[in-house]
Amino acid sequence: MDRRNFLHTGSLTGLGLLAASLPGMSISGSADPLEEATIAQLQEQMRSGKTTAVALTRAYINRIRTIDQQGPTLKSVIELNPDALSIAASLDNERKQGKIRGPLHGIPILVKDNINTGDKMMTTAGSLALEGNKAATDAFIIRQLRNAGAVLLGKTNLSEWANLRSNRSTSGWSSRGGQTRSPYILDRNPSGSSSGSAVAAAANLCAVSIGTETDGSIVSPASVNGVVGIKPTVGLWSRSGIIPISATQDTAGPIARTVTDAAILLGALTGVDAADAVTKESEGKSHRDYTSFLDKNALKGKRIGIEKSHFHVHEDLAQAFRTAIDVLKAQGAVIVEVDLMKAMEPTGGNAEFEVLLYEFKDGVNRYLAGTNGKNRSLNDVIAFNKAHASATMPFFKQETLIESNSRGDLNSQDYKDALKKTLSSRQIITDMMAQHQLDALAGITNSLAGCIDLVNGDYYNQPSMSTPAAIAGFPHITVPMCSIHGLPAGLSFFSTAYKEGPLIGLAYAFEQATHKRQAPAFRKDLLG
Numbered sequence: 001m002d003r004r005n006f007l008h009t010g011s012l013t014g015l016g017l018l019a020a021s022l023p024g025m026s027i028s029g030s031a032d033p034l035e036e037a038t039i040a041q042l043q044e045q046m047r048s049g050k051t052t053a054v055a056l057t058r059a060y061i062n063r064i065r066t067i068d069q070q071g072p073t074l075k076s077v078i079e080l081n082p083d084a085l086s087i088a089a090s091l092d093n094e095r096k097q098g099k100i101r102g103p104l105h106g107i108p109i110l111v112k113d114n115i116n117t118g119d120k121m122m123t124t125a126g127s128l129a130l131e132g133n134k135a136a137t138d139a140f141i142i143r144q145l146r147n148a149g150a151v152l153l154g155k156t157n158l159s160e161w162a163n164l165r166s167n168r169s170t171s172g173w174s175s176r177g178g179q180t181r182s183p184y185i186l187d188r189n190p191s192g193s194s195s196g197s198a199v200a201a202a203a204n205l206c207a208v209s210i211g212t213e214t215d216g217s218i219v220s221p222a223s224v225n226g227v228v229g230i231k232p233t234v235g236l237w238s239r240s241g242i243i244p245i246s247a248t249q250d251t252a253g254p255i256a257r258t259v260t261d262a263a264i265l266l267g268a269l270t271g272v273d274a275a276d277a278v279t280k281e282s283e284g285k286s287h288r289d290y291t292s293f294l295d296k297n298a299l300k301g302k303r304i305g306i307e308k309s310h311f312h313v314h315e316d317l318a319q320a321f322r323t324a325i326d327v328l329k330a331q332g333a334v335i336v337e338v339d340l341m342k343a344m345e346p347t348g349g350n351a352e353f354e355v356l357l358y359e360f361k362d363g364v365n366r367y368l369a370g371t372n373g374k375n376r377s378l379n380d381v382i383a384f385n386k387a388h389a390s391a392t393m394p395f396f397k398q399e400t401l402i403e404s405n406s407r408g409d410l411n412s413q414d415y416k417d418a419l420k421k422t423l424s425s426r427q428i429i430t431d432m433m434a435q436h437q438l439d440a441l442a443g444i445t446n447s448l449a450g451c452i453d454l455v456n457g458d459y460y461n462q463p464s465m466s467t468p469a470a471i472a473g474f475p476h477i478t479v480p481m482c483s484i485h486g487l488p489a490g491l492s493f494f495s496t497a498y499k500e501g502p503l504i505g506l507a508y509a510f511e512q513a514t515h516k517r518q519a520p521a522f523r524k525d526l527l528g
Helices: 016-021 039-047 053-068 084-096 140-147 195-202 219-224 259-268 277-282 315-330 351-369 378-387 399-405 413-423 425-435 466-472 500-514
Strands: 077-080 108-112 151-156 208-213 228-231 251-256 303-307 334-338 440-444 476-484 487-494
Touching (some): 039 053, 108 140, 195 208, 195 251, 228 259, 228 500, 251 259, 259 500, 315 440, 315 487, 351 378, 378 399, 425 466
Antiparallel strands (some): 228 251, 440 487
């Protein structure tokens, strides 16, 4: 949750030919074939025999060791998969036999460390309290990922407990993984809670990655790290096997350097899961291939509701927003100014936070009870943190965990009242879109990255666009919009349930008209 809203070694064998055909420069100025490589480019290199899944996996591991564990020390990857090379080798053998599973065949992917993988890797939500927790089985979306032929490269760091531990936490910090840093300016906060997934995609440490979101945790870090992030409709991707915060708001989703790559990953992981009842609602509404919606002319004739309060933010960000609107107009969109944030006021106050406190207690206790670790309840986690405070709580405490643990069950009237309030957002958004005949709503995803501050915790300025779609369970996509003083910011599009396809079209049209994605510079600070 974004709180503004509450290993293996390997050589580079086989990469000489790859380097000759994929452009890019590394942080040292030497050619790096992985930099800004797309799924299609990597697939073409494997198809032509110029590289292999094993060679790609080795190269990404080498890059992780070079700039994530050393050098800029991004700390975006919390654990490498010891089976990654063997998975890649098996997929190379399939390719030799003429079996290609799809566009993700042999593609190395990183996933957030709150998603179960039934292998040698741990699933900890970044918490030392869960260190050693190895899931017996894959989460549903990980099974889909393996079936699609992806190489599970490793797991990414995150804001511990997905940023639901303290009201003074620092995004991107976990007791297990340390502090993830922005690859653009290293003393800047990468946002969260999918900090590692966004940073890893931005820094070219994987082809694409997977994050999770309750409110802002995909789109916010994607925005400040200059990448594309899709928070799907709640129900498009299964949540079973994912350490939960909220049954009504949680979802996993893709993070990528291009809209095309995000669309490829989105379709591959859809599917109805008997262990997550809400996925039943996706029947007949989901797609296995969202690339069919990629259309450079998708903005033509579309009516886009623009959040007018975003004209009154940081002057450089507001100007970038105006420039983006000019692009939308030039591409044929009809712009309608709306005041969505004001319309959403009846859903506000403390209602969302109350829902999360109740649902986290219920969900995490269910999850922990099914693990084989020592800490099998929220009570146990709180006690562990207290007993190991110097390691688990060196900068901030766990008052949010304690507050959640004090709540009753989901039959509580306070919970029901709060949930009714937040779910009213669905009708508010639907009514606004109908009133103005809108195809989508748009605005600045969030503010520019602040500095890492482990003493005082996160600080944010307006704007933020994540909460309306988050509490409604609606889809939301962010695409790079600008860079200000070397700090990226994204443009958001969102709509009503299961409208991922049309939103991907809008984002793709904007992306192709602007090409605002920039590879990170790994600057020490704003002046360096």
